Amino acid sequence: MIRGVRGATTVQANEENQIVTNTKSLVEDMVLKNNIEVDSISHVLISVSGELNATFPAKSLRQIPGWVYVPVMCMQEIDVPNSLGYCIRVMMVVNTTVRQEEIKHVFHHEAKQLRPDLMQRLGE
Template identity: 30%
Template structure:
C-alpha cells in the first residue's frame, strides 16, 4: 500500500453556497470513483479556492459526504493576473495500491482546461 496524491479542480458558475457544495461534492465523488477509493483510504485533503469564492468552505462539502474524521483544510489560491476565476482545487492524500501512473486526476467544468496535459484526466466541460 502506498501513499498517493490525487489532484482535482472544478470551476463554479457563480459564488453561491449550494452551487459550491454541489460542485465540490461532484469533484470529490468523481475522484473517489475514478480511483476506486473509500473514505477509509483518505489520509487528508487540502482544498484551495480563488479569492472570488467566499460563500462556503469547500471542505464543508466533504464533511457532508462523511469525511468527519479525516483532516481537511481550506486555503486561498494565489492571485495571479489572468488566472481562471471561481475555481476550487483539491489535493487528496490517500492510501492505495494504484501506481502513481494509474492515478486519475479529476478536472471538471471550466477547470478541465487547467491540466489538459494529463492523459488520465477525467474531465467534464461545461455544457
C-alpha cells in the same frame, strides 16, 4: 505508498450552494474513478480562487457518508494574474498501491483547461 489525487472544478458565482454542490460532485468523482476507500484517505486540501468566500468548500465533504473524521483544510489559492477564476482545487492524499501514472486526476467544468495534458491521457 502515499499518493496525491488532484481534482478541480469551477462555479459560475460566489454562491454557497454552487460551491458545496460542485465540490461534492468533484470529490465523489475522484473517489469513484480511483476506487478510494474513506479509510485510506490521509487528508484533503482544498484551495479556492480569491473571489470565492461564500462558504468553506469542506462543508460539502461532511455530507458524504463516512467522511466525518477525514481531515480537511481550506485555503485561498495564490492570486496569479490571468489564472482561472471561480475555481476550486482539491488535493486528496491517499494510501494506495496504485502507481503514480495510474492515478486518475479529475477536472470538471472550466477546470478542464488547467491540465489538458492529463485530460488527454485520461481520454476525456
